[in-house]
Amino acid sequence: MPRKTYAGKDVDVSFDPEVCAHAAECVKGLPTVFDTxxxxxxxxxxxxxxxxxxxxxxxxxxxxxxxRAPG
Ligand code: SF4
Incomplete structure (x- = not known):
């Protein structure tokens, strides 16, 4: 699966599942944004x-x- 982009109002985030090390920094850091x-x-x-x-x-x-960064 290739890198996929998730668009938001002020910021766009992309994710590459083949690179993810499952450290869970994302889901622990912001569970309202990163929720598997x-x-x-x-x-x-x-x-x-x-x-x-x-x-x-x-x-x-x-x-x-x-x-895409805010501002
Ligand atoms: S913070 Fe960890 S779980 Fe989240 S995308 Fe990065 S490597 Fe994967």
């Missing part, structure tokens, strides 16, 4: 855009990426 039980599992509008950027920055594998 929800579809789509990434909801970029589920929190403040700056918080989404911060948590994506903590992804250790590079699976998560900011495609």
């Amino acid at each position: 039980k929800a579809r789509p599992w990434i909801q970029p509008d589920g929190a403040e855009a700056d918080d989404v950027v911060a948590v994506v920055g903590r992804c250790p594998s590079g699976a998560l990426r900011i495609e």
